[in-house]
Amino acid sequence: MYCNTLSITTPTGLLDVLMVVGKFEIASCMRYCSNELQKQQVAIESTLLYLDLPFKVSMVDVVQLLIDVARLNLRFRDINK
Known part of the structure; x- marks a missing residue:
């Protein structure tokens, strides 16, 4: 059960959680x-994964705000690096 905290801090871990909670429409966890x-x-x-x-x-x-920030x-990145 989600209680406004997660021990996951990596972008890929947070993204995985975001996709799971999106399926169950847990708005507070999606926001977090x-x-x-x-x-x-x-x-x-990771930015490409957001998109x-x-x-x-x-x-x-x-x-959607996260996606806009990713765009x-x-x-502004040099993708040749």
Whole structure:
């Protein structure tokens, strides 16, 4: 049962949790994961995963903000590095 904290802190772990809680529409956990992901400096690979979230998950407002941040992040990166 989710109680507003998670021991997972890695971007991929938080993304996995986000996808699972999206299936069950646990809004508070989706908000928590999205906020934590936005705080982290992530690799381009993780950023691309944000853009590939399932439709149902990506349509939640707080997750949409994460996706918008990911798009901006990609726009300003040199992907040749």
